[in-house]
Amino acid sequence: MVITRIAGDDVLADCRQLLGLPTNQQFPEDGPLLAGLLRRSAGIHCPCSRATLSASLLECLQYLTENDDLLSDRIDAVIEGLIVGGDLLELNDVVIDDVEVRGTWVFAAPPSFVVRPSGGIFLFGTVPDQDTFLPLSLSSRIAYDGFTRMIAPQPDEDLIIELREQGLQQLSEDAWLKSPKNEVAADVLRRFEHRLSTQSLAGTISNLEILDPVHPVTYYRGRWTIPKDQNGTYVARRPQEFGAPIWCFVVLENGEPVRLLDLPLGGTRWRGCDAAWHLQMAIDSCRHNPQRYRCHAERDGIRFDFFSPLPQWSQRRLMIFGKAVDPKNCLISYRLPSAEAQTEEQFLQERLWLLRLED
Structure with missing residues (x-):
């Protein structure tokens, strides 16, 4: 028996071929490859936490890539992109009757598509233990761009009917692009402040972080700070024993939390981070310093x-x-x-x- 040593780049090249991706010798572990591998991993592990999904891919790539200190951050960014794009669903996007599933878990979305204004079709979703949910005649036509997948109809082809016959669910553009109702920033802020005022008094909260609006709106990371002597209402994050920090809206007096409202509010489909980022935009606008x-x-x-x-x-x-x-x-x-x-x-x-x- 002959044992042949296989280089990491050769393994990645085989992965790209199995996923239907074009060769990229200059940067083999690019965004499309990470997205494809994460979809594959999601089909195996989901429902799971984002950390589990990230760790599963990091473990697979640890001997295949050169030392890349940013690989973990890149994987986390692709996971966020897959959530935005619809390949993955966070708990707020689904209804589940399992009290053991924590709010930081993600689920693999079913195969679906949306027709773009240009006529091209935006694909998303995953299937367990498979690299694609389409036959080769269609999967070979998929165009990969970052973490997104597109397929264009050919002349005299009813691609929508064909995708439906393959079991994909079509979503309307209105459903896919559903957004909160249009409000002025002051009304949004007033509504959240009213809900916050009805909350019971908060106890001691360790390691609380706030988005301080006094810092420049063009440097997001620099706006995060530990409360010291601030007064007023702030978007914040508080740690929990397991999982990602919880987004919240908090009243501070001399840097100490007085009342706290967890985000997102009940009955909404949006994630906590989505509600928090939108609220911060309203706060900045009301302070006459819009983002x-x-x-x-x-x-x-x-x-x-x-x-x-x-x-x-x-x-x-x-x-x-x-x-x-x-x-x-x-x-x-x-x-x-x-x-x-x-x-x-x-x-x-x-x-x-x-x-x-x-x-």
Whole structure:
């Protein structure tokens, strides 16, 4: 018996082939590969925590890639992208009757699709123990871009009917892009402050972090701080024994929590982080220091750069009308077709109360 040594790059190349991805010799463990491997892992492990999903892929890649101190962060970013894109569902997106499942767990979404305005079809979802949910005649046509998957109809082809016959669920654009009702920022803040005022007194909360609006809106990480002598209401995170920190809205007096409201509120489909980021946008707007975005024309569209996280429902709009691109001196970036840019910019200003940086 002959034992042959296989290089890590060869294993990754085989993984790309099995996942239907094109060769990338310069950067074999790129976004599409990480997304495909995470979908595969989700089909095996879900429901599970985000940490379990991340650890499962880190363990698989530990001897296949060069030392990459950022690999864990990249995997976490792809998991977030798969949640935004619909491949994974967090507990707030589903209804489950199991008290043992904690709120930080994720589930593999069923195979589904949405028809984009261009006529292309946005695919999402996973299946257990399989790399794809489509036959080779269709899976070979899938275009991979970061963590998203698209398939374009051919002339004289009814691709929608064919996908339905393969068992995929079609979601309408309205259902896919559902967002909170349109409100002015002051009303949103007033509503949360009223709910907060009805909460019982808070006890001691160790390791509480707050988003302090006095810090620049263009540096999200720098806005997180430990309370000292602050007074007023703040978006915050508090640790829990198991799982990710819990998002909340808190009243502080001399840096000490007085009342606390966990996010998201009951009866909502949004995640805690989505509710918190939207609320922080309202707070910044009411302080006359709205969060900023930057946009400029490129050869193939209009690039939008964001300096703070966006709620899931707003990122989906940017994803379905445009595409995610690598951020440059910002946190998140999307490129939109010129024909869609004006409408989406209006959405950002009216629904998220953002202000263009050049303004």
